[in-house]
Structures are given as structure tokens and as C-alpha cells.
Amino acid sequence: MPYFDAASAAPLHPVARQALLASLDEGWADPARLYREGRRARLLLDAAREAAAEAVGCRPDELVFTPSGTRAVHAGISGVLAARRRVGNRLVVSAVEHSSVLHAAETHAAAGGAVTEVPVGRSGAVDAARFAAALDSGTALACLQSANHEVGTEQPVAEAAEACRAAGVPLLVDAAQSLGWGQVDGDWSLLTASAHKWGGPAGVGLLAVRKGVRFAPQGPSDERESGRAPGFENLPAIVAAAASLRAVRAEAETEGTRLRALVDRIRARVPELVPDVEVVGDPVRRLPHLVTFSCLYVDGETLLHELDREGFSVSSGSSCTSSTLTPSHVLRAMGVLSEGNVRVSLPAGTAAEDVDRFLDVLPRVVAEVRERLGAPAAAAAPTAADGPLVVDALGKRCPIPVIELAKVFGEVPMGGTVTVLSDDEAARLDIPAWCEMRGQEYVGEEPSPRGGTAYVVRRVT
């Protein structure tokens, strides 16, 4: 059954499994102890640290193992912010960072710190010059991911690092999505990653802090992992994480090329096979294995459910999926359509046939969901109408407001407007996105006297 959500968690790499098994017997003791079992554990830990440091491109004593990528990010950000408190309290982040970074930024802001979010363009990338311009003399730390976890777009990390260097600001790079594919370019100061993203086991993150970066670990002190990651080391998993990082790196070029071609196939074929689709993210400067697209008039949760029934495991940044009621902050920051959003991220070893079968199944599944929701089959031709048109979609969840808009749009005379009333947060993103896709003019929004928001669209084609 094809699992296409490697960006959430990759299946365990065979090398990780093997290393985990081997070190269960050799690596259960406390590496801080001086007896035989402790020394054996210490040797394993040291070797894992060396292997991971080599893959990251840092010195072994610059790298510690944390319990997860999230904890690495939290520790990295809080450690620099505390150590550079006298320099200033500004934290600069891109608007499309992983939630672990943005939540750390919220915590910083709640404690009185300043946070600057650097916006991204429609491809999901920050503009390096704009990132540089956000750095001021009171900036304690800047964070920029190596590549986006939802749309795969690579960030200009090397340029950002140069700008940070020039401004005397340390740069933390969240490399969770890219580290398995290669080292991060540029002169970063801190780097974080997560083993289960590259086929290592859960329970292991990496935090690298370059020598010379001021760093003050927060929280209660602990002598393990240079005082930067309290608690007994998750040793067999650490060994497996390091071994599998080496292994995926050895395969990265070949496998990256192969998956890139499969993703290119998806990028090209989906808009041909499925009407009213927007493929998002940079088509070239991107992760090899990840592609995201959004389908108009489709409810993300139903789409995921139907794809799951067909045997495909994918994820979505749509609102109305599982616990979330707002579209992903990434899609929002990019200003792209969020409804019917699907992220496909191929694990290493994905068979071309599985991708073909996905392309085979997807059009039918989307069509069925649209039919069930009563979506318009095609753009309606304009007909005459009296007075301004108002669509009341209050109380209706995504994608219904956009579907209702599309249904009445045929009645809008050329140059006329239609107003959609909606209290679903997704409409704010999806109605302008619909206009963009349809070549119509998005006039703007205003508070609706009947509650929610009134979105105004003008017919121009």
C-alpha cells in the first residue's frame, strides 16, 4: 500500500533497523559510567556523534542528540535568545517555518520578546534581501528552514547566512526536511534535524551549535549532552539514527534523481488530469521527493479519506482536516489555494508504478468528491442579472463557500460583482485564490453586517 507521507515520518530504513537491533544489546547501559557496559555505550555514542557530525558538516563536539527535532528547535532557539539577551530581543523567522519554530517564537513574544516574520512569495521562498533587511542591531537570532515541509520549496539559506554573518546575527537552520538529501549550504550557526524524517527511528533529533556561538541552555541543568539535552541518552535509537543518516546520504544522489523525476511527473500530469488544480511550491528549487497541489471545490478531509481507501497515504494543509479548522500557515503565507490540498512526499524506494497508479486514481476520486459536494462541473457562462449578487455561505465550511461562489458566478454580468459572506477562515485564502485561478478580480473583503466577512469578486473575463 503506497505510503506517500515521508515528510511526516519515513518508514524505518533497513540500516536503522539493523543498527537499532545490534545496539539494543550493546548500548543499554549508562554511557556516563566507567564500567565495561558503560564504556561500550560511550563508544557507541561517540561513534554515532562522529558519524552524525560528519553528515551535518560540523565538529562532533558541536553536535548533541535531542529527543526530537522539535526539542532541538526549542533548545536551540531558547539557548541563543537567552545568551544574547544583552544584544537584543528580536527573533527573525520566515513565515513558513515549522510549527516548532513558530511556537518557540510565540513563547518568546509572550515573554515580551520581539518577533519579525519575514513573508514569502507565492512559491513559498523568502526573498534573501528581504530576510537580510529584517535583521537589525537588536536581533538576537534568525531562523530559516533549509526547505519547506509542506510545499518543498528550498530557501536561500546560503544568502541568508551571509547576511546574518554580516549583521553579526546567528542563523539557525531547521534542516528537518533536507538533511537526508545533503548538507546544508552556507555558513549557518545552528542546525536542527529529526531522524524519523530520514528513515531513522523516532526519539532522536540533532542540535548543532557552532563553536563561538553564544549559547546558554535553558531549564534545569543536566550534565548529559554538553548540558544541552537533559535526560538519559536514547542510545540504541541514536546509533540507528546516525547509521541511517550515513546510509541515506550514500543513496541520496541516485534516489534523489529518481524521485525528482517521479515528482516532476506528478507536477506535470495532475493539472492535465484534474481540472481546477493549483500545483504549489517552487518547481525547480525544491526537495526532490515532495509535491503539493490544491483542488478547487474539494474538501481536504474527504479527499484524504478517499485516497486512503484507495490505498494512498498522503497529508493535507487544508482546513477541515483532523483537528485543524484553519488552513496551514504555509499555504496562507504563500497566498495560494488551500482547499482540497494534498501533499505527496515519496519515501526512498517508491515504485514508479505506485506513482502511476496514484495519477490513475486521483482524477476519479477528486471528481467523486466534487460531485458529492455539488461543485460546478465547469465555469458557467455569464447570464444577465438584476442588482448586486450576494451568496450567503455563513455557517458553511470550506470548500462550500467557494463552490457557492462558482455556482452563481455565471449570473454575474461582465464588470459586475458578487459578494460572498463566509465565517470560515479558509475563505480568506481560497476566494482570492479562486479569482487568481479563474482570472477574475478580487476586490477585497469587509466585515459583514450579518457576521463573518464579505468577500467581493468582480467579473472581468
Added chain:
Amino acid sequence: MPYFDAASAAPLHPVARQALLASLDEGWADPARLYREGRRARLLLDAAREAAAEAVGCRPDELVFTPSGTRAVHAGISGVLAARRRVGNRLVVSAVEHSSVLHAAETHAAAGGAVTEVPVGRSGAVDAARFAAALDSGTALACLQSANHEVGTEQPVAEAAEACRAAGVPLLVDAAQSLGWGQVDGDWSLLTASAHKWGGPAGVGLLAVRKGVRFAPQGPSDERESGRAPGFENLPAIVAAAASLRAVRAEAETEGTRLRALVDRIRARVPELVPDVEVVGDPVRRLPHLVTFSCLYVDGETLLHELDREGFSVSSGSSCTSSTLTPSHVLRAMGVLSEGNVRVSLPAGTAAEDVDRFLDVLPRVVAEVRERLGAPAAAAAPTAADGPLVVDALGKRCPIPVIELAKVFGEVPMGGTVTVLSDDEAARLDIPAWCEMRGQEYVGEEPSPRGGTAYVVRRVT
């Protein structure tokens, strides 16, 4: 090769190994996802939580999995202190808590909080009435371990919980050393534990917070584990932790009885076989598998090293072992001898023959270390001497100051005193302990004009 340091980390239980292997294939995906692999992971996580909650004696929704026992303690303490800030800022702990608790207390004190350390008696137990007396109207939280990790003494947790309940103060019980042996008695509010102490894998701790306890997780928010333990769940290890907790519990009564008898054998035989030994910790109210003793005139690090050469892995609370230069805070709080300290903690399945061989080897090893250090073979008979005796042990590390004291003690006339000058922190504990063991009078200490401290001992027998 006998491994006698289960209190640091127990070898992986066969059930843990089996469960870990099985869940590597079923439990690598993100349990927050709705597709097949995610649902499977969620089922495993839910089942593990139910099993662990049953073993702890709480509701599944009261229990979260953390990356370690240390992180469970840190999260538990900071969460209650923050939530009960308006009640007060006092944290009450016993003086012999695990370092994770005491480090959290230091962090609290550094941030302006108040910390009360409740002292312990010579057995290592707090007095329940004294613990109760430490609770005031401004106490936000009290912490008491279920049993001590260095000497095995059980704490009066049920009485402490009753006192806390009466005072309206939540009680956090660190059950790291005892949870494998059984549920914690009494009406605790929070409980923490660590899987690798009961034969589960590294990377898993437990934090239980009773419904109704005010709790505000600190640090950046995260939706996993009820917001109390950020980061991707360490799932296969969590499954293994829960499965092995059930397994060790099923064996606890039988194995506890067997190990208790082996420990009783050590407690009885060591003082018979080795001269000048103090067995510490409560002989009855204690963990079944753990015993600690200290040997006069012995350097802890050398002793550990020699025992390791003989194939025995034990640990020590002596100063001069590995990184530490001060005696363990537990031995210090108990006021017992720290030099030549050995902790034996038997993992489940320890063979009686291995214990016998240990008892066979220990006397010879101790005698050899003593001989090498020039320790006195027996208490010297008094001889006449002129003027007050002064032993200058400045610059000499434990156990040399006590050895020098013992060597000259024969020259001290009855009723006369000898002064030992020492700048080793261990002397503050070990010279009074020597007096106690020898039945001599410890007069007291004063700053030495030549640096360090002058310890005065009077000959009374």
C-alpha cells in the same frame, strides 16, 4: 559478567525487545495522521498508554509519555509551579531527591522562587511529620521520591501525600526506582518514572498528572501528548516500555522476594567479610534489589575500577569517581561515610552464584586498595604524646585525610584531640563518619589558618 547497576539502567527486558521489534514495523508513522499507517500508530500509542496507566494506577488521559524520567520531572515541576504561581512560590523537596528534581529546584530558586529542603535521618528517610511541617500556605508543590536511588530507602509517601492533601499542596512522587516493583501507595498528585530503570528502552519517561491538579505546561506549545511533552512520539520505544512494565510487574513479587534475600545476604555478609564497613540505608523499608555500603580508607574510583576488572559493574556515590569531586548529595544528607562507597543494584534474574562470587571477591579487592593507599590495618593502641596532634592533609584527596587520621590516632592520649587539616570536601562527611564508626568524639570544624578546614576529633575510647 555480573552487572550490578540496575538502578542506573537495567538491561533490556526480553518483552521490551520483542515489543520494540514488533512495533518498528507497525509504529513508525505519525499517530496524528488519519491514514492507515497513522491509525495503526495511534492504536499502539493508545494501548501503551492504557497499559502504563493501569500499572501506574491512574486514568489513561492523566498519563503522558516523555523522552526520559528527567524530562518528566522537569515538565511536572515547572507545570505545577507555573499553574500555582498565585498560591505561592515555595517548592518543598526532600534533601535526597534525584538530581533532576534538585536541578529543577535550583532553576526555581534562581528565578526567585523559594525552596525548602527537608532533611533526612541516617537511614535516608524523611520524617513524615517534618515533611508535613515544611508545607505552608505559600507552597506550590512538594516532591518526594518513592524510594531513594542511591541507598534504596523507601520514603513515607503515603503519609506525605496525606499531609499534602490536608495542606492543599500537590505532591509529585518520583517513582523512577520503584515503579517496576509496584504501584506507589497513597494519594499522590503527580508521578514520574523512567522506562530504562525497569528494563524498558531508553527514551521513554512517564508523567502522570491527576485530574484536578492545576497544570500549565511550560515552553513552546505543541499539540502532542496533551501539550505536556512536545515532539514526535518515540512510539516503538513507548510500546516496549509499556509492555515491559506489565511484564516486570507480573514477575515483581517472586523476583522481589528472591532479590531481597540476595540483598539481605550482602547486607549481612559484607560487614563480616570486610573490616571497617558501613552498610547504609534502611535495612527493612527499602527497595528489594539495592544495597549500598561504604568502606573506610578506600578510594571509590579505584574500588570501582578493581571490581570492574573482576567483572562486577557497580556504581558509587564517593567523591573522586569519574567527573565528580564531591560526595553524593544523598550520602551527605544522611551524614554517613562516603569514602569507598559502593552501590549494588541487582537486575531481575541476577544469579545467586554471582552474588556469592561478589562476596568472595570484595574482601580481597578492598584489602588490596587499602594496602596500596597505606591504610592502617587495625585501630592502633594509644601511646603517649606531647602537645596537640595536627595532621596536615591539605591538598590530599579522599580517602587520604581519613587514612592519615587513623594512622596517627594511636598517638592520641585518652581525652586528647587530634586536628586534621583538609581541603577535600569529602572530609567534612567522612571524618565525622569515621568518629561514629570508631566510637570517638567528633568535636567540630573550624576554618584552618593554613587554608581548608580544621576537623577536631577527641579520643574517648
